[in-house]
Amino acid sequence: MMASCDFLDVVPQGTATVDDIYRTQYQAEGMVLSCYANIPNYFHPQQFPDFTGGNEIITSKGGTTRWFHFRSLVYGEESPTTTYYSLWSNTAKSYPQGAVKKAVWESIRNCYNVLNNLDRVSDITPENLSWWKGEALFLIGYYHQIMLEYYGPIVIIDKEIPMESSPAEMMTSRSPYDTCVDFIANKYSEAARLLPGVWDSSKRNRATSSAALAFKARLLLYAASPLVNGNSEFYSDFKNPDGTFLINQTYDREKWKRAMDAAKEAIDLCEENGYKLYGNSTNDLEQGKKNYHEAFVGDGISGSGFNWNEVLFGFAEQGTISYCIKNMAPRVEFTSYSTKGFRGSLFPTWDCVSRYYTKNGLPWADDPETKKLDPYSIAPGDSTVRFHRNRDPRFYASIGFDRGNYDVQGKTIVLKCRRGEMQQNNGNAKDEYQTDNGYYCQKWVSKYDTYNRTTDQITYNRWCFPYMRLAELYLSYAEADFEYSGTLSTASLSYLNKVRERCGLPTFADSWAKAGGIPSGEKLREILHDERSIELAMEGRRFHDMRRWKIAHTEMMRYQKSWTLSGKTADSFYKLTDMKETGVRNFTAPKNYWLAIPQDQIEVNPNLVQNPGY
Template sequence: MKKTSIFLAAVILTLIISCKKDYLDIVPDNIATIENAFTNRNEAEKYLFTCYSYLPQESNVSQNPAMLASDEFWTYWPITSLSRLPSYPQQIARGNQSLTSPLLNYWDGEQDGKAIYKALRDCNIFLDNVDKVPDLDPSQKNIWTGEVQFLKAYYHFYLLRMYGPIPIIDKNLPITATTEEVRIKREPVDKVFDYIAGLMDTAAAKLPITIQNRSSELGHITRPIAISIKARVLTLAASPQFNGNSDYNGLKNADGTALVNSTYSVAKWKKAADACKQAIDLCELAGIRLYKFNSALTSISDKLKKEMDIRNSVCEPWNQELIWGFTNGTGSGIQLQSIPRLDAARSGNESLLGQLAPTIRMAELFYTKNGVPIAEDKNWNFSDRYSLKTASSLNGDYLQDGYTTSALHFDREPRFYADLAFDGSLWYMQNKTWPVQAKSGQGQSRRAAFGYSITGYFTKKLVNWKFVIQDGLSYTQEEYPWPLMRLADLYLLYAEALNEANGPSEPVYQYLNLVRERAGLQTVQLSWDTYSNNPGKYKDQAGLRQIIHQERGIEMAFEGSRFWDLRRWKEASATLNTPVYGWDIEQTDATGYYRPKLLFNQKFVAPRDYLWPIKEYNTIVNPNLVQNPGW
């Protein structure tokens, strides 16, 4: 299997293989072992990699709740051991989170969650001991210190996003700590946000702007990463979930300390906007820019060039848009989960699963070709979107000539065709353009009890265009670092923060339109003025907020953003309390197939489901830990 040579993939693999060694199992009172871990540069570097090893693998559908615990994707049920799908995220999506044994528990490191508090302990150990390394160059020590300070801040952020107010672990407790000292308390959420942002600033000052040795250092934290993630942190702090949310009025420590301030502050949005602009300026200095496909590599149509602009902004390894890439797990994991059996003539076809299935709700989220929502475009027939329509040569590169499919699939924006494949679509790859036909009995239909799309949609966006199916249950692929942060994400955060801080303005439109231009769309102003039945929508703050939210939902679709965005916007209780639909995939004819089929009635209980529960056992052994609302 072909793999790119990327630093951190090898590093983390080494860590996984090495995790039984003593230096990875250090406890605070094991002084001799700690001292051995920092006796020379090589040993200290191993401990640095240990600090990295706790990073959640967000391209792994087993570990990342944002992939299968929301409404972007749906899967068949029940999930068995043969299906190569995890059940925990889908249990969350189905409203079956547990208080006694929380699913994807990153607090304790259980039920497919990593032990983030253990990660914080190891980060503190590194920071307490790195000065002892005798042969470590001072400049290298400074950079490594910055990396671990960032990781420490990021791990706090990861917990905060899941659990809300959390204890701050700035220093490890000594072995002489009293019982009461061990019983830590949750800190007010504003204090946690300030701590995280401050530590990221401290880290950024030590970090390089760019990687100097790309052959060995890709995957290390840089200054643009630190400042860009700080912008994301402060945007969450300013968002409705934690900015003036009265739902958390009763969330207090035993001493009466309120953990969430219920008073709204527009100053938080201004602070977030400033942080976003700082990050954008730094990214520009580092040469980071929106991805554009090098069309000199191959002779393709303008439509396909635009599709490759969109797809390769995610899938081209280390492309110019990537701010932070996580280098483990984008190969036989998420690509196989996304790609269907495209090549029926080869036995390797059976290795492909194609079971990461987007819902009809997501298909409807994308704009029309005119750059406005399908329910707003006065030239697009929204009421007949489920009717049948036959493609012609005019739909070339997107739809199969003469093939009958749903009207929902016609005259949509380029991101719709770049991100999704469906019955009647075309899947462009480097070696060939493949027709997708998914009705029962056709090439990409269900063949067995697992390994199929329950909705009839496939996630083209997450499959690198160099994926090649071979004989003998094999394939070649180009892995890519998972985009934990890319520039389009940052642009949209900036536009959002500016609109919330000051209302509609030219800079808001500017950064929205930069993303839209790369997606092949006209400006927000021109699209709404010309095509929308609500032409003035972008001119007021509330209307522009809706536009920004939908633009973000489209641009960041299937990358793990929607799950968290719906929560921070306090929109999850409305969006995730509606039915999930797919096409009727068991049907052989278009009339039967293109009937939306109810797959599940989602239920989201507010405010309970906005935050993870702290495992009940923890609140029993530590009475100072108050439980989240509703649990």
């Protein structure tokens, strides 16, 4: 039964095999690279929930949970015996069809194996010895952080545990959340001391000291947040069998200071190593849109948009990227429904669309130029609602809307989304591949993405999906600063302005001067949350941010809106209604904040306690 504990169920390599693995630098580097293999694919909508489970981008209602697993979290289908996310355990008696598996504990063990054996490589250079150990340490921290975000307090693996270990060593309990944080933070710090700040072009997507400190900053920001910082509301009874609390019960303001300092340390290191936001500061809205869009997809002409100057760690598996482009881009070349070509069935939600600021860098309701206007009305002589006009340049770089410009097919087209038009939803419930709210995702699609109807072939742009980029660090610093001091320092305003001015918005202070000055208290907290959610929209972070902010049970129970898709005219189309969904939302606190510990592991290890609510 002990061998069924998945985090230990990795048979050690025999002596001869280990000798072979570490015989030369070439072979040893192969082992190091293999340690990356179990990092989840956060971007593919048919795999892990980060991208589509944050209420900002969603798939059409025709796709079931078997294909689009985020629905298991939205509709309350996850349980200790049924999960679509096999991370903690790969040995349950059965899994739902389509469940995705990653051997995280195995990769952690392999990382320790690297640390324990690299010194025996006879021809290894001092640089490679340092760098490859740094990569192993980074990945130990990162894999633990993955598990911490999905499951809450976890079992810490602090060494390569031999199979002949005693039951006491193997049947370990979960460590308190703060203990997990300290362990992971220390691994990132150790890694940063050994890794280069940036790799050359041949190794740009491997761990660096810059990435290590960036993930450490994310870790500490989460640790300071309401979900896990003194959350006695959710976790007053969440204890190990010996009575140890797994979540601290007393709020500690100093955690925000630690998070702020970590963000600053990461920012400084990144900037010293040449990382910067794509594009220059501008007050031209069109240039701001161009800067922001090209930061993700490149110029839309060359067919390559790898923004390694801003992306610190990312995912460049082009099969996933092609799948997403195919399902994001709107229908072209067909005047009626077709499963061929672009599909438009992976689209931004109403929450995502409505969150974007006006061109003045303010929420619609706060901007003196818009707050008295009905956003859903059409200005005289216009073809679309006011809601689509005079918005944040990131809106136009990210969102495709009826009668709006959209880059695809080698040109800029005008979307026509009303019933009977090319980019319509035709109302046939059997036709899965179409938008369910009248919007399309532009952020990840470019002019380079083209469909040839004659050959039935799509030509795809190539780029990297960011798992961590520099802009996040700027926003993290500002959030931590506010939570610690109750206001925004000069440094925080400078970092916010870097993000804003890249996309053509006024500075934070100049924007809010139009609305009576920078707000304070809860209003400022909400604004900082929106600054983050807008800049990082459709990148998978809001899934986790909603949880750490302790608002997921409210946000995920809100049904999304849609235009009236049967409308053939502007007046009939631009009427808000509820968007049709696949199921009934069922997201409760604290249950759905974390995944369940698999029942097969609870049964094997009596020291493991289940997450609250399951």
